[in-house]
Structure formats: structure tokens, C-alpha cells
Amino acid sequence: MRGGSVNMRNKTIILAAMVGLALSLGSCAEVQRAAEGAARQSGNPRLANVIHGTGSVVSSLLPIGYEEESSIGQAIALQVIARYGGTVDQPELLRYVNLVGRAVANTSDRPDIAYRFAILEDNSINAFAAPAGYIFVTRGLLRQVHNEAELAAVLGHEIAHVSQKHILDVIQRSKRLAGVTEAGMAYANANPAAFKSIIDGAVKKLLDEGLDQDKETEADALGDEFAARVGYDAAAYLTLLGRLRELKGDDRAFFKTHPNFSSRIQAVQQTIQAKNLKATGLLLPDRFGKYAKKV
Amino acid sequence: MGRSSRILWMVTSLAIGLVCSATAAFAETMYVQAKTAQLRAGKTSLDAVVASVKFGDSLEVVGRDGAWVEVKTSVGARGWIYNNKLSSTKPSGSSDALAKLGQSMRGGDASATTASAGARGLDKASEGYANRTGISPKDREAVDRMTSYQIPDQEVEDFLREGGLGEYAK
Numbered sequence: 001m002r003g004g005s006v007n008m009r010n011k012t013i014i015l016a017a018m019v020g021l022a023l024s025l026g027s028c029a030e031v032q033r034a035a036e037g038a039a040r041q042s043g044n045p046r047l048a049n050v051i052h053g054t055g056s057v058v059s060s061l062l063p064i065g066y067e068e069e070s071s072i073g074q075a076i077a078l079q080v081i082a083r084y085g086g087t088v089d090q091p092e093l094l095r096y097v098n099l100v101g102r103a104v105a106n107t108s109d110r111p112d113i114a115y116r117f118a119i120l121e122d123n124s125i126n127a128f129a130a131p132a133g134y135i136f137v138t139r140g141l142l143r144q145v146h147n148e149a150e151l152a153a154v155l156g157h158e159i160a161h162v163s164q165k166h167i168l169d170v171i172q173r174s175k176r177l178a179g180v181t182e183a184g185m186a187y188a189n190a191n192p193a194a195f196k197s198i199i200d201g202a203v204k205k206l207l208d209e210g211l212d213q214d215k216e217t218e219a220d221a222l223g224d225e226f227a228a229r230v231g232y233d234a235a236a237y238l239t240l241l242g243r244l245r246e247l248k249g250d251d252r253a254f255f256k257t258h259p260n261f262s263s264r265i266q267a268v269q270q271t272i273q274a275k276n277l278k279a280t281g282l283l284l285p286d287r288f289g290k291y292a293k294k295v
Numbered sequence: 296m297g298r299s300s301r302i303l304w305m306v307t308s309l310a311i312g313l314v315c316s317a318t319a320a321f322a323e324t325m326y327v328q329a330k331t332a333q334l335r336a337g338k339t340s341l342d343a344v345v346a347s348v349k350f351g352d353s354l355e356v357v358g359r360d361g362a363w364v365e366v367k368t369s370v371g372a373r374g375w376i377y378n379n380k381l382s383s384t385k386p387s388g389s390s391d392a393l394a395k396l397g398q399s400m401r402g403g404d405a406s407a408t409t410a411s412a413g414a415r416g417l418d419k420a421s422e423g424y425a426n427r428t429g430i431s432p433k434d435r436e437a438v439d440r441m442t443s444y445q446i447p448d449q450e451v452e453d454f455l456r457e458g459g460l461g462e463y464a465k
């Protein structure tokens with residue numbers, strides 16, 4: 001018993017030292033390999049296995065890095081485009097949407113990644129964000145927008161999903177549920193079936209079920225703030241949400257993934273007040289009309 | 296040096312030390328919360344650019360006037376920056392230390408995680424995903440085009456100026 005408790009204490013000390021060293025040095029793979037090797041050499045294969053397993057668990061608990069995020073973003077983007085009839089080929093309109101999006105993204109909470117915006121060839125009303133800055137709006141949604149400030153807020157909402165890594169949270173949970181501990185691109189390349197099932201799960205959540213309400217509320221608040229930082233009228237988003245709430249018939253399919261509009265409008269009103277976001281009057285309907293009239 | 300002048304010297308040094316440390320303690324630091332930003336010689340977007348700063352840079356606040364903040368960079372450059380590009384807390388962004396640590400533990404190359412625009416083509420994992428799910432060549436091409444779509448920062452700046460947005464507000 002005594003030997004066992006010392007052994008346990010040794011394990012704890014070694015593990016604590018390993019994690020501590022890893023966190024302070026950042027060269028975790030080397031530290032982990034060294035600790036694992038030392039345990040094996042000292043004739044303790046069980047401890048070596050514990051160190052090996054702990055490394056994987058610690059690794060899977062850490063946030064997803066940009067390289068992996070980028071692959072996930074591309075894979076989800078493939079599904080979004082496939083399911084929504086491809087992308088609109090109108091270079092001037094596409095450039096305009098990208099300029100508004102980039103203007104908002106550049107002063108967002110995560111301005112240091114590449115954002116790209118595409119228009120989906122679909123008449124339903126919707127918008128989506130995949131990780132690593134792949135953002136989509138449907139032709140149908142653009143038809144509901146009346147000015148540049150409203151478009152900026154819609155794109156701001158999607159940028160906020162990316163900056164807050166909302167889909168990555170879903171992916172992280174799916175990976176844990178699927179028992180994937182060897183995270184990163186190594187697992188995606190070595191086990192494409194697991195990668196597919198994780199992406200399919202995220203796509204289902206994004207396109208069919210919708211993200212959780214608290215994530216939508218957070219994206220509303222942050223998105224409107226991002227647009228207001230650029231100088232767009234913060235009240236424009238309320239006007240758009242109010243217009244969408246009144247939609248009838250087939251257009252209401254949108255509410256399947258974006259429910260509880262009244263509470264969202266109320267939450268945006270509270271954000272505008274709490275953060276003192278300005279109704280600058282800057283709506284730019286003419287510039288929007290110039291590019292979006294053929295939507 | 297007599298005893299009294301030594302005491303005077305010590306008191307003066309102490310006073311200078313206290314004033315300096317008090318100044319340092321009260322100096323306000325802010326961080327660049329934008330991809331890039333310019334420091335200008337004056338408080339308008341028409342004033343000349345005196346320095347460029349980037350996301351996450353720390354700046355010492357020297358003064359304020361309306362929507363403009365006068366700052367000093369770590370290398371001593373001084374100028375005015377529009378307040379929508381500043382944050383009082385240090386932004387983490389995608390260079391999050393934990394994410395980098397995760398990358399290195401997974402055996403990935405941390406230096407390859409730098410977010411670069413304009414990478415061309417689907418990567419190996421998403422290409423494999425496209426094959427497994429039967430995504431059409433047309434849709435792959437659409438994601439490929441989207442990935443490589445770029446607009447230079449200067450054109451975004453011109454777009455802001457034209458619309459009277461950001462620091463170009465009228």
C-alpha cells in the first residue's frame with residue numbers, strides 16, 4: 001500500500017511537472033516524449049502509458065489551432081455551397097459584399113484572419129458562418145436588406161460567430177463525444193472517416209438545427225457593435241430584424257434556424273443602450289442600391 | 296560634497312524617482328484592435344500618417360480629444376489614432392497562446408498556423424472530405440475561388456473613405 005501511494009505521488013509529481021513544463025515552455029511534444037521515455041527506461045511501462053494518454057487528453061482539451069480551423073472551415077464551406085445551389089457569379093456585387101464585410105471584420109474582435117464572403121444562389125432568407133472566416137449570405141436575404149448599414153450588421157453577426165468560435169465549440173464537443181483525443185490535422189488525415197462524421201455533425205447543427213440561442217444572442221450583440229465601430233447606424237439592425245419578423249409564408253423557413261425574433265430584438269435594444277452604440281444616421285442606401293439592385 | 300548637499304541630493308533623487316514611478320503607474324496602455332491602423336500627425340483623417348501599427352500592439356495613451364486618442368508606440372513614435380481601433384484589454388485573436396500550445400502538442404508546425412490570406416486550393420483534409428461526400432467539381436471550384444479571394448487593405452481603406460466611415464466620418 002505504502003509503495004503504491006509513493007508510486008501514485010511520483011506519477012502525480014511527474015504529470016504535474018510535465019504539464020507545468022509544457023505550459024511554460026510550449027515545447028510539449030518534446031517534454032511529453034522525454035517523460036514517457038524516462039518512465040519506460042526506468043522499467044515502468046504503465047506510467048509511460050499514462051503520460052502518453054495524458055498528453056493526448058491535454059492536447060484534445062486545448063483550443064483548435066488555425067491550421068485545423070481552416071480545414072474545418074473549408075469542409076463546411078463545401079457542404080454549404082453544395083446544399084445552397086452554388087455561389088452567385090456577379091463580380092461587382094461580390095466585391096461590394098466583401099468590401100462591407102472586410103470593413104466590419106477589420107475592427108472586429110478577431111481582425112487578424114482572412115475573411116471571405118460569398119453569395120449563395122438561393123432564394124430562401126439565411127446567412128451562415130463557417131470557421132476560419134468563410135461567410136455566406138443568400139440571394140434571398142440580400143433582397144430583404146435595404147441599405148449598407150443593415151448589410152454590415154448581418155455580416156457583423158456572422159463575423160461574431162467566427163470571432164467567438166461558435167462552430168468550433170460544437171466541433172470540440174463532437175470530437176470528445178467521438179473519442180478523438182489525437183486532435184489536429186494528424187487525426188483528420190489519418191482518420192478521414194472520423195473527420196467526415198465530425199464535419200457532418202457540425203453541418204447538421206449549422207444548417208438544419210441552428211446554433212444555440214445564447215450563441216445567436218451573443219452574435220447579434222457583438223455583430224451590431226462591430227458594425228457600429230465602423231460608424232454604421234446601430235439602429236439599422238433593429239429595422240432589419242423587425243422587417244424579417246413580419247415575414248409570411250415560405251419565407252418563414254428562416255425561423256427554423258433563427259427562432260425567437262422578438263427576444264432577439266429586445267436583446268439588441270438592450271445592447272445598444274448598455275454599450276451606448278450610436279444611431280449615426282449613416283445608412284448608405286444609395287451605395288447599397290448601386291450594387292445590389294440586380295439581386 | 297558636504298553632508299547637507301548629500302542629503303539634498305538623496306531627497307531630490309528620491310522625489311524624481313517617486314514622480315517617475317507614479318507617472319509609470321498611471322500611464323494608460325491601450326491595444327490595437329484592428330488588423331492595421333495608422334497614427335496621424337493630427338486629429339483628422341486628412342493629417343499625414345506618421346506611423347503604422349498592427350493588431351495587438353500596445354500603445355501608451357498621451358491624450359484624448361473626442362474620437363481621437365494621442366498615443367506613443369514602444370519605439371517612441373507619437374501620433375493620433377481613431378478610437379474605434381483601440382481596446383483597453385489585450386486582444387487574443389487567433390494567435391491565442393493555448394491554441395499554439397495545442398498545435399505544438401499535436402506535433403503540428405506552430406509556424407504554419409499563421410493566418411495567411413490567399414492560400415490556393417483545398418487542403419488535404421477538405422479534399423478528402425469532398426471525395427468522400429461526392430462534392431461536385433463546380434462546388435469545389437467555388438470554395439477554391441472563395442479561399443483565394445483577396446481585396447488589398449488599401450481598397451478597403453478607400454471604401455471607408457468614400458462612405459465617410461470610421462476615421463473618415465464627416
